[in-house]
Amino acid sequence: MLADIAERTDMARCAEKTVDWEPFWLGPPGRRLYASLHHASGRARTGVLLAPPLLAEQPRSRRLMFEVAGVLAALGLPCLRFDYYGTGDSEGSGEAHDLDAMHSDLEFAAARLRQQMGLERVVLMAWRGGALVACSWALQHAIDALVLCDPVMDGSAWLVELESADRMERVSPGRYLHPARLGDSDDGQLMGFPASAEWRRGISSLRIADMALQACPTIWAVLRNASAPPAWADQTFALPPGTPRFDGQTRMDATLFLSPQLRRLVVELGKALVSLEP
Amino acid sequence: METIVRFGPNAQLVGILSGTELAADAPVLVLPNAGLVPRAGPFRLHVELARRLLALGWRTFRFDLPGVGESARDPGFDYREATLAALEYLGANLSGARFAVGGVCSAADLGWMAALSNERVAGVMMLDGMCYAGPWFQLARFTAALRRDPRHWFGIARRLIQRKRVRTNDRPMDLRNWPPLHEARVQMATLLARGVRFLCVYTGGIGDYFLDVRQFGWTFRAAASDPRVRLHHWPDCDHTYFARAHRERLLDTVITWLVNDVSPAASVRAQPPHPAVARPARHEQVT
Numbered sequence: 001m002l003a004d005i006a007e008r009t010d011m012a013r014c015a016e017k018t019v020d021w022e023p024f025w026l027g028p029p030g031r032r033l034y035a036s037l038h039h040a041s042g043r044a045r046t047g048v049l050l051a052p053p054l055l056a057e058q059p060r061s062r063r064l065m066f067e068v069a070g071v072l073a074a075l076g077l078p079c080l081r082f083d084y085y086g087t088g089d090s091e092g093s094g095e096a097h098d099l100d101a102m103h104s105d106l107e108f109a110a111a112r113l114r115q116q117m118g119l120e121r122v123v124l125m126a127w128r129g130g131a132l133v134a135c136s137w138a139l140q141h142a143i144d145a146l147v148l149c150d151p152v153m154d155g156s157a158w159l160v161e162l163e164s165a166d167r168m169e170r171v172s173p174g175r176y177l178h179p180a181r182l183g184d185s186d187d188g189q190l191m192g193f194p195a196s197a198e199w200r201r202g203i204s205s206l207r208i209a210d211m212a213l214q215a216c217p218t219i220w221a222v223l224r225n226a227s228a229p230p231a232w233a234d235q236t237f238a239l240p241p242g243t244p245r246f247d248g249q250t251r252m253d254a255t256l257f258l259s260p261q262l263r264r265l266v267v268e269l270g271k272a273l274v275s276l277e278p
Numbered sequence: 279m280e281t282i283v284r285f286g287p288n289a290q291l292v293g294i295l296s297g298t299e300l301a302a303d304a305p306v307l308v309l310p311n312a313g314l315v316p317r318a319g320p321f322r323l324h325v326e327l328a329r330r331l332l333a334l335g336w337r338t339f340r341f342d343l344p345g346v347g348e349s350a351r352d353p354g355f356d357y358r359e360a361t362l363a364a365l366e367y368l369g370a371n372l373s374g375a376r377f378a379v380g381g382v383c384s385a386a387d388l389g390w391m392a393a394l395s396n397e398r399v400a401g402v403m404m405l406d407g408m409c410y411a412g413p414w415f416q417l418a419r420f421t422a423a424l425r426r427d428p429r430h431w432f433g434i435a436r437r438l439i440q441r442k443r444v445r446t447n448d449r450p451m452d453l454r455n456w457p458p459l460h461e462a463r464v465q466m467a468t469l470l471a472r473g474v475r476f477l478c479v480y481t482g483g484i485g486d487y488f489l490d491v492r493q494f495g496w497t498f499r500a501a502a503s504d505p506r507v508r509l510h511h512w513p514d515c516d517h518t519y520f521a522r523a524h525r526e527r528l529l530d531t532v533i534t535w536l537v538n539d540v541s542p543a544a545s546v547r548a549q550p551p552h553p554a555v556a557r558p559a560r561h562e563q564v565t
Contacts, residue, residue: 023282023292023348034282034294036348062316066348088318089280089294089325175516177482187522192321251518255314255346 021069026082027108034089035082035109036066037116038073045277046121046144047078047113051106054129054203055162056191057246058087060256061127067258068266075270077123080113086194094194099202102133107141121145123273124216128152128246132206138215145218145276147269148208150239150246155206165247166190208232218276222269235272240265280328283339285367290353291360293317293341295368296328300337303374305541307331307403308392309340310361312382312518316347320382320518323525330529334537337375339368358395361388365396376400378540380407380477382518387454393474394465401475401540403532406484406517410459412496418489459497466501475539476507477532483517495555503551508535510552 026035052058052065069079083090084105086097110122121144126134131151138146152158169175169191188194212219212232219234226238240261244254258266280296294317297304309324311317317340318325328338341364342349343357355363365377378401380389386407393399423434456462469476480488491511495502502509510531515524538544 023284025282029279059316059318062347063314083318087322088316091280094322169520175483175520177485177513189522192518192520 021073026112027085027105030091031085031104032091033082033085033105033108035080035112036069037113038069038079038081040073040076040078042076044076044078044117045119046123046273047080047117047119048072048123048125048273049106049109049113050079050081051124051126051130051134052081052083053127053246054084054133055193055195057128058083060254061246062088062255064256064258065127067263071258071263071266072270075267075274077270077273078113078117078119080109082109095188095196097194098196098198099133099136099206100198103137103140106134106137110141110143121277123147125149125269126151129155129158129203131208132158132203135208135211135215136206139211143216145220145273146212146216147220147222147273148212148233149222150224151208151221153208156204159200159204161247162190162195220269220272222265237265237269283341283367285341286360286363287353287355290350291341291344291363292348293339293364294328295337295339297332297335297337300332300335302372303542304335304337304372305376305378305400305536306337306339306368306372307536308361308364308368308377308379308389309338309381310357310364310379310385310388311341311343311346312385312405314346315382315518317342321520321525323519323528324381326525326529327532330533331536334533336536336541337372339364357384357388358391361392362395365392365398369396369398376540376542378403378475378536380404382406384454387456390465393469397472399474401477401536402469403535404476404478405528406481406488407478408454408456408462408497409478409480409488409493410456410462410497411487412493414490414492414496415487422489462497463499463501466498470501470504470506474506475535477535477539478507479510479512479528479531481515481517481519482513483515491552491554494552502555505551506539507551508539509555511554 021036021038023036025032027033050065050069053061065081069081072079082105084097085101086092086094113119113122123145124134124138124143125147127149129152131148132155134146188196209232219232220237221230221233222237222239224239226236229236243262244256246256279298280294281298283293283295285291285293307327309319312320319340324340331338343360344353344355345351368375368377377399379392379399380386380403382405386404389402389404390408393402423431457465478494494509501507519525519528
């Protein structure tokens with residue numbers, strides 16, 4: 001266990017030291033997104049735009065996204081991360097965070113990545129609920145490849161799961177000394193974050209299987225169970241066994257880190273993306 | 279308007295400073311991470327605080343500690359040094375500004391430490407911060423156990439005895455690196471003598487070390503009833519304020535404290551201490 005942690009620390013440290021990154025505001029005043037660009041050494045032709053998970057999974061995976069971006073940049077793939085409008089350090093209130101807003105965020109971010117780095121190709125790597133958003137955005141926008149990591153396949157089913165988890169959380173004896181006293185589930189929140197009717201409507205209208213084939217000529221899936229690859233995936237990668245679930249822990253401080261096994265997968269993905277360059 | 283700031287040795291730490299349009303001497307609420315939660319705070323609490331405080335002339339500075347969020351994992355300095363680096367950066371760039379420091383859990387402990395190390399810290403925000411177990415905690419555990427099915431009593435008694443053997447210093451949270459009780463009392467008295475204000479909120483999410491508000495009086499003795507100390511016990515809330523209504527209550531309480539107690543123009547109003555700590559000497563008799 002301790003050796004595992006030490007190895008993880010060393011690898012992450014290497015990733016941090018080999019590349020530099022630069023935080024900045026993205027978008028016009030009043031609608032600025034917090035973003036960070038991880039620079040690659042040398043002349044890059046392909047860049048990666050990271051679309052993070054949604055709601056409570058987003059802050060939990062912030063460290064993971066940071067570490068993944070560092071590894072990809074070290075492989076020569078500049079990487080842009082961002083917080084959706086109304087989330088994280090970005091401007092806006094959580095109530096304004098909906099599907100349309102997320103589509104605008106992707107547009108700003110993809111344009112900035114292309115312009116700033118003079119890239120020929122942009123890959124959109126989207127995680128969990130972010131995969132639904134990325135797929136729907138890619139239906140209208142040219143992107144060179146989509147990589148969907150542990151994607152939420154069906155927005156409608158996911159929303160039902162989230163609402164059920166939220167109800168349980170509000171009366172959880174693990175969270176509350178007197179859980180029976182709490183019961184206000186009509187506050188517009190989902191797992192502690194605002195989720196407007198517009199957000200719920202937008203997410204529940206999306207299914208990966210309905211969109212993927214039209215979304216992008218190259219689409220990869222990174223799945224927990226890769227034994228039955230989906231028909232829409234050109235290539236499938238398997239998450240290492242034991243990879244923590246994004247939705248598996250409701251505590252805010254249950255942060256996800258890049259394990260050595262997951263790092264190996266990210267390296268494999270990065271090399272495969274580089275090999276796609278004509 | 280918010281500004282991204284890189285600071286600390288080799289600019290390895292990252293934070294967000296709000297209120298760039300305010301005067302240089304506007305007070306600043308400094309918010310280190312609450313545990314491993316990124317700097318936006320639990321359920322974005324720090325962002326919400328920043329926006330509301332801006333309208334009242336307060337800046338906030340939220341930042342990631344080493345290895346948390348976006349900061350380097352092993353930059354060669356620890357959480358304490360990172361927090362002091364944040365204060366050093368703010369002190370150098372905002373002449374005359376006074377600070378309040380703290381937050382939830384470990385951030386509360388960093389606020390305490392920062393106040394001891396930097397004289398410009400005028401307020402410490404302790405949300406589920408330091409408090410020692412003592413007899414009131416044990417009594418609360420005992421009475422809670424009695425309320426359970428008698429079939430569980432033997433197992434509960436055995437666990438209590440085992441823990442009592444391990445725990446000899448009334449410090450249930452050894453992971454949080456609190457000073458010994460007598461030192462904590464001296465430190466509190468020192469800070470109060472300097473005029474530092476305290477906001478101390480204890481929730482129901484820390485049942486492993488806080489169950490009875492009288493623990494506060496037992497821990498800090500006379501200092502607990504000092505008018506510069508605001509004490510709240512919210513057993514209905516969880517540790518990270520999951521429910522929106524709880525976050526709203528916390529935001530109101532923090533903002534009221536900052537404006538009324540910590541702002542440069544504030545004078546501590548005569549307000550009775552929390553009823554449970556109004557007569558700390560009485561609690562001392564219990565020890």
